[in-house]
Amino acid sequence: MSITAVAEPAALTLSDRCDRCGAQAFVRAILPSGGELLFCGHHARAVEDALRPQASVWQDQTEDLHARPEPADD
Template identity: 55%
Template sequence: MSYGAVAATDSRTPLTSLDRCDACGAQAYVRVRLDVGEFLFCAHHATKHSDKLRPQAIDWYDETSKLRAADARTHQPADD
């Protein structure tokens, strides 16, 4: 088994705007750890692949709630 370049990655390190979806290059909000390594996904692709990947995932680090919070701030009128 080889973890290669991802060996030093702490699976609980918060995702940043520099982390990009492996499928489309959008900002990543989910980090999935598998036997073969790690994958980063945007909210869209995390949802799309979750049925397939969740059963195999060693760790599923999900920050999509942060995205929804940002969305809410964007779309809701300010109270103050």
């Protein structure tokens, strides 16, 4: 019997862009083949019903859309 460890994907950053429109990505879909797709919140909602059941991992950080940035320490 072999056990395969699955690492949690890294958090999405400002440089991660939606594959459909180029906006900031908040959702990552990792496919069983190992490929990944990145989506903004809008496009993630548009494809979620069809794509989520096929994805190995559905990483959703859309809660970050309304997060307020921490003030900088002076």
